[in-house]
Amino acid sequence: MKKKMLVIGAVAAGTSAASKARRVDPELEIKVFAEGENISYGACGLPYFISGMIQTKEKLLVRSIEDFARQGIEVRNRCQAVEIDPAERRVLLRDLVHNQTFEERYDKLVVATGARPLELDCRNKDLPGIFTLRTVADGVAIREFLDREKPAHGLIVGAGYIGLEMAESLSQLGLPLTLAERQPQVAPNMDTDMAAKIQEHLEQHGVRVLVDTDIIGFEGRERVQRAFTRNSSFPVDFVLISIGVRPNTQLASDAGVKLGVANAIKVNSRMETNLEGVYAAGDCATAHHRVTGKNVYIPMGTTANKQGRVAGENAAGGSEIFRGVLGTGIARVFDLEISRTGLTEQECMPAGLDFYSHSVECRTAAIPQLAGPIWL
Template sequence: MRIIVIGAVAGGTSAAMKARRNDEKAEIVIYDKGKHISYSGCGMPFYLSGEVEKSSELTPRESGYFELAHEIYIKTEHEVEKIDPKTKTILVKDLKTGEKFTDQYDKLVIATGARARDLLVEGATLPHVFSLRTIEDMFKIDDYLKTHKVENVTVIGSGYVGVELVDSFTKRGMKVTLLEKMEQIIPNLDEEMAQYVRSYLETIGIKIFTGVDVKKITPTSITFHQGEKEHESPSELVLVAIGVKPNTEIASEAGIVLGDSKAIKVNEYLETNIKDIYAAGDCMEAWHMIDKKPLYLPLGSTANKTGRIVGDNITGGKVIFKGVLGTAIFKVFDLSIGQTGKTEKQALKEGLDYLVITHTKPDRPHFMGGQDMIIKALSLKDGTIIGAQIVGHEGVDKRIDIIATTMTLKGKASDLEDMDLAYSPPFATARDPINYTGMILENALKKNRKLISAKELLRPGQTKRVILDIRSPIAFPQSHLDEAINIPQMYVRDNLTKLDKDAEIIVCCLSGWTSNAVQNILLNEGFKDVKNLAGGYVSIANHLRLLKNK
């Protein structure tokens, strides 16, 4: 059997390696139009920041290794120009010589990846304008920084890569401006979670503009509109990070069906509509594990996973791809941001009947240097967990992976509440933030412990309610809502007669935890409609900043 793979990065090499493990006799050839193979694309921002000292750490394997160790033959600087499913052949061009030739396959794996989207404005092709998608891109940016005086950098696009590059350029001593077309940074997050990240970046000195329309790039500046206002910002280097699109032209020309995302549509075995042709990695359209809806979310973890599944299936396996949750994590300076599953805006758009909670807990005890993490979680009304986002400094990776695991196993809020997790003060609190997440959801779902978000609380037109601020007499005068009344927690029981048992009462504290205790007191005393402000005054301050930025 002859296996041909198009693409020699994560998905392609993973497929080839798995195929070789299953079949010693198969002929395996990989074609790639680039010079570098099997590299860590996700590590490139950290090379540019200086955290990864040697580029060779991102490219640990060369073609010779695969040939000598695994008898996998990789032809770099060879571009596949055409696929002919009828004859089971491909047309290949040697980019070094210009020679063209055909090659025959029994099984074909398309792992052509994706490419950076172009910015279509005046000046976008100037030599100081870059994108970061390949190792070659990384070297070009690094070489430019070493040979030119760059004091000001503009990053256009605030997805994962864009935000990581803000970190990279800042660590190299440059002043960075971040531009985003949408009304919030990090569009994959819910707006209030993204606002926590924005506030953090602004305290570091990053200039951020959202709702932006870039108009022109010159060798020393960039011009953009924000509403009716025109801005011109100095910039000796521009990094465009406005997303990617799948490389699927040759697949489409061969009659392979594409999905709505223009990525290759596959079945549960990752086979295309044409027999013996499979797809893996960033050129493939996946689907959401929760509802099986098509999803294009190119991630390195998915590329490796799908490559391995394809490698197994082309050598006789029947491995099923179950879909993705979109689990992701990234770090900017000392802040970590993780997410998995559905966001609230997705749940709203899809008409799901869901519950959402937000709370703040330390990643470990404060006496061990613990810092607060903000956790937002969504469940269906039966308790099934469908999504989460976490912003914090440490321990975000552990918690987001626990929630992703729970979702993969169709777990519920009660499972999070009862989970037996490792505890020692250097690592966690005795009752982990994950346990609290489950408990808050369970209380809201089954014990009438209603929650209200800062967004809902501050929505104009809200009347006939009592906002009970239970913070101390020292904290209350410093910042509070105009209509709030102040009864500190320790005095609530002595002042119950001052409150109307039939009124809607919203209890507020700093972070939402103490207010839950007061909510319990009021409900146990016969008050009928008591809500806890999720996230407390921390969430109010964050929402007010969000409104100001809009």
């Protein structure tokens, strides 16, 4: 009887797992289920879609359902995984279009359920005009709102990678902008000297930066009109919440899959969970840090693709390991490119590591006209 692999999730890790499994075993039956409408897209391009640099959402899409069908991989979107039964090796799913439930059995299962944006714990957080950015649908909703409503006062809550890149994108659209971060610095996962350079660069480009600032609520009638901190308020009519993500692991946890740091799914180097035949990869899973040797949760698209390939190969009968992460991240803030890898000073100290720190500013390419400064 032909073996069957199911994949829950169809963005980076899930589609990478399915494609790799097909290359390893041309006879394996592979089915992929996605809760959303869009599959296999580049989420890192969303800020540039919103700014108009990427003109259509179709340019964010890497592969279509038809592309996978030509590989002999069945992909079904708008299907929600409701329950995993590891004893019977079955998954209960719901067709969200027709509101019908059905079951699929599996020999191997890859959980690639990703993550969802953290919510801001404050009053009136659901007012129209307040957004998060995670999916293509989110990007389309933001772009349509900006085109339709022509907001005059923008606010980004959270100055991580998404917040920084969106500061550039919204500024390019001519939206006056405030960037609020509850930590003492922007780019909290960077060293303090780098963060100071980034903040200076933001302010030089007209972004009002507030650090050590909690947004405690919003006010508005038909849509958001005002934001409140602990000691002040100011007008806003567009808000983006970008304070991090939380792994989507309830489905796996309910089935008995063990969770690790940040409630992400605990996996070994083969991307195996504690349940036989069940793998996990991407933004729902932990990773091994190659410097500290500890399990960490660092959700990144590059990691998701690598973990997905490892999970897919092993689920299809191969033998591969994921060697871990270094916490590498790269972003652009206007014409300043920033990157990090390994550990920051703040991360070295609690780990008990001896370290030496030195900063270098250089160009990203040999031809000055084609490159901006990069802070390392």
